[in-house]
Amino acid sequence: MTGLILRRLGIGLITVLAVSVIIFFGTQILPGDAAEIRMGQQATTENIAALRERLGLDKSYVEQYLHWLGNFVRGDLGISLSSDVPITNLIGDRYKNTLFVSMLTALIGVPISLALGIMAAMFPGSLYDRILTFISVTLVAAPEFFTATLLVLLFVFALGIGNAVVVGSTDGKGFFELIAHFALPIATLSFVIASQLIRMSRAAVLNVMSSPYIEMAILKGVPRKRIIFRHALLNAIGPIVNVVALNLAYLVTGVIVVEVYFGYSGLATLIVQGVQTRDFVLIQGLGMIFCLTYVILMLIADIAAYASNPRLRHPK
Amino acid sequence: MSSTFDTPVGAHPDRLGGDHYVAPFDDNVSFDELPDAPPKARFRLTTTGKIGAFFVIFWLFVAVFGPLIAPYGENDLPFPDAYSEFQVPQPGAWLGTDVQDRDILSRIIYGAGRTIGISVAATVIAYFIGVVLGIGAAVSSPKVDMVMSRINDAFLSLPTIMLGLVVVAAVGSSIPVLILTAGFIYASIVFRLARAIGMEIMVMDFVEAAKARGEGRWWIITREIWPNAAMPLITDFGLRLIYVILFVSSLSFLGLGVQPPQADWGSMVRDNLGALQYGASIVPVIAPALAIATLTVGINLVVDDVSAQSGGKLSNRL
Numbered sequence: 001m002t003g004l005i006l007r008r009l010g011i012g013l014i015t016v017l018a019v020s021v022i023i024f025f026g027t028q029i030l031p032g033d034a035a036e037i038r039m040g041q042q043a044t045t046e047n048i049a050a051l052r053e054r055l056g057l058d059k060s061y062v063e064q065y066l067h068w069l070g071n072f073v074r075g076d077l078g079i080s081l082s083s084d085v086p087i088t089n090l091i092g093d094r095y096k097n098t099l100f101v102s103m104l105t106a107l108i109g110v111p112i113s114l115a116l117g118i119m120a121a122m123f124p125g126s127l128y129d130r131i132l133t134f135i136s137v138t139l140v141a142a143p144e145f146f147t148a149t150l151l152v153l154l155f156v157f158a159l160g161i162g163n164a165v166v167v168g169s170t171d172g173k174g175f176f177e178l179i180a181h182f183a184l185p186i187a188t189l190s191f192v193i194a195s196q197l198i199r200m201s202r203a204a205v206l207n208v209m210s211s212p213y214i215e216m217a218i219l220k221g222v223p224r225k226r227i228i229f230r231h232a233l234l235n236a237i238g239p240i241v242n243v244v245a246l247n248l249a250y251l252v253t254g255v256i257v258v259e260v261y262f263g264y265s266g267l268a269t270l271i272v273q274g275v276q277t278r279d280f281v282l283i284q285g286l287g288m289i290f291c292l293t294y295v296i297l298m299l300i301a302d303i304a305a306y307a308s309n310p311r312l313r314h315p316k
Numbered sequence: 317m318s319s320t321f322d323t324p325v326g327a328h329p330d331r332l333g334g335d336h337y338v339a340p341f342d343d344n345v346s347f348d349e350l351p352d353a354p355p356k357a358r359f360r361l362t363t364t365g366k367i368g369a370f371f372v373i374f375w376l377f378v379a380v381f382g383p384l385i386a387p388y389g390e391n392d393l394p395f396p397d398a399y400s401e402f403q404v405p406q407p408g409a410w411l412g413t414d415v416q417d418r419d420i421l422s423r424i425i426y427g428a429g430r431t432i433g434i435s436v437a438a439t440v441i442a443y444f445i446g447v448v449l450g451i452g453a454a455v456s457s458p459k460v461d462m463v464m465s466r467i468n469d470a471f472l473s474l475p476t477i478m479l480g481l482v483v484v485a486a487v488g489s490s491i492p493v494l495i496l497t498a499g500f501i502y503a504s505i506v507f508r509l510a511r512a513i514g515m516e517i518m519v520m521d522f523v524e525a526a527k528a529r530g531e532g533r534w535w536i537i538t539r540e541i542w543p544n545a546a547m548p549l550i551t552d553f554g555l556r557l558i559y560v561i562l563f564v565s566s567l568s569f570l571g572l573g574v575q576p577p578q579a580d581w582g583s584m585v586r587d588n589l590g591a592l593q594y595g596a597s598i599v600p601v602i603a604p605a606l607a608i609a610t611l612t613v614g615i616n617l618v619v620d621d622v623s624a625q626s627g628g629k630l631s632n633r634l
Contacts, residue, residue, distance in 0.1 A: 027486050153598060294473070
């Protein structure tokens with residue numbers, strides 16, 4: 001088991017390196033380098049050459065890559081091309097908003113959707129199950145901004161609560177004030193991950209429910225509740241953790257759309273700005289942060305799958 | 317090695333005997349008893365499936381004949397003489413006007429062709445690359461397979477939207493770039509699926525039998541694997557199309573997809589967000605968002621129906 005986890009961590013590390021190669025060289029295909037972009041139109045050849053030397057752009061691509069990766073590991077993300085400010089300064093407090101919204105989505109959205117999904121698995125084929133399945137099939141295919149628009153219509157226009165834009169400072173706000181502040185983005189993301197989670201957790205429990213030992217328990221006359229909570233759920237925990245991690249990884253995409261939709265500043269809006277201004281130093285740094293989060297969550301999903309299923313630990 | 321050239325057109329070479337052993341056909345065997353029953357020859361859509369099919373056909377019709385039925389051109393102003401930003405629906409502009417006074421209905425109709433065209437083209441590219449390489453990996457030697465799978469895994473471990481952002485940042489956004497980017501990104505997912513299905517079939521008895529008969533690799537791919545892999549892959553095509561539509565729309569929503577002044581559903585939502593924020597009107601935002609949602613949900617309902625009736629819900633397997 002430990003060996004397998006170490007092996008999986010090793011693969012994770014290689015993946016991170018591969019990802020860094022894709023991100024670094026993917027953004028280098030652009031004609032013109034950082035020096036030319038920073039100096040602008042009026043730059044002389046000598047100026048550009050001097051800046052190129054200072055930024056280390058005269059070295060080979062491999063050296064540049066290693067230099068960039070080394071700095072990234074030490075927490076130095078480089079200097080923004082469009083605003084000449086260190087990227088860590090640009091990030092400033094922005095990461096707090098992104099982190100807060102994602103964490104709260106996980107804290108609120110995950111337990112509720114799991115409970116709903118497991119309830120649906122308890123009464124398969126019931127009216128409750130069918131309605132829930134229909135809603136999740138519908139929402140899973142709808143774009144995030146559709147869900148967000150529905151929520152804005154319901155809360156802002158019909159009920160008159162909240163605002164279609166998230167504005168104002170978050171400074172000095174307490175925990176519950178912050179929840180109220182970000183209520184709509186959190187609700188949107190919760191709906192987005194709920195649609196997947198309900199389907200998948202229901203499938204995971206039903207999958208266990210169809211195994212012979214559950215049939216045995218039913219024949220023994222064990223009460224339904226006890227079968228679900230004592231027999232089925234314990235064996236479904238692994239797949240469910242796997243599903244949760246996969247869906248949290250999906251939040252990386254959702255959070256970008258939601259930040260732009262509600263117009264508050266976070267890491268996602270920063271990277272979109274970076275793409276619009278072709279600030280590829282910024283894209284490299286932030287892209288790595290997003291991809292690292294994603295890879296780590298995928299890693300947790302895999303380890304959960306290993307931990308829960310002995311058969312995966314001994315592949316044929 | 318057998319040749320199909322000397323058999324009559326339209327006849328299945330297996331049925332003719334030739335150099336193959338043909339098992340006597342037994343009418344009493346019911347394939348429905350097998351755990352993976354083949355899809356029934358004719359299936360009926362359920363009510364939800366019919367609703368889905370209605371929306372899909374509706375949008376396909378709009379996408380193809382859009383320019384003929386649109387009341388205005390995509391950048392025409394229905395009320396050129398008035399200050400008419402975010403007009404509410406009224407005669408002359410049945411869905412009102414957008415942030416730049418343009419007719420929303422016409423832009424949605426033009427956007428249908430663009431959104432659906434880009435997504436379908438990208439999905440076809442993804443399928444072509446993914447299926448060819450995936451089935452190729454499944455029948456190749458384990459070493460080749462491992463190298464291909466590892467490279468593929470690296471791409472799969474990136475969030476799709478991040479790959480999209482990196483490409484758009486590097487080469488800028490245009491419709492061909494969007495199609496190719498989405499095509500390549502989703503090819504890696506199709507590759508994984510096609511390879512998994514191919515691997516599953518490769519260990520089946522009938523493939524072993526074909527190998528034992530001395531069939532070549534091409535025969536095995538076209539006669540043994542493809543007929544069995546086609547159905548799950550076609551079902552997945554619908555599912556993948558949904559994700560591609562959502563991906564392209566999300567990029568457009570972020571302002572990094574289809575560029576103005578061309579109309580596209582994702583960018584329409586973004587352009588008109590102000591209408592919602594200032595409380596002017598809800599139609600400019602809800603109309604394009606609803607267009608995407610009805611299309612993707614419609615496809616999803618049809619795919620769900622088809623996969624439920626072709627043995628095992630594919631969406632659950634992935």
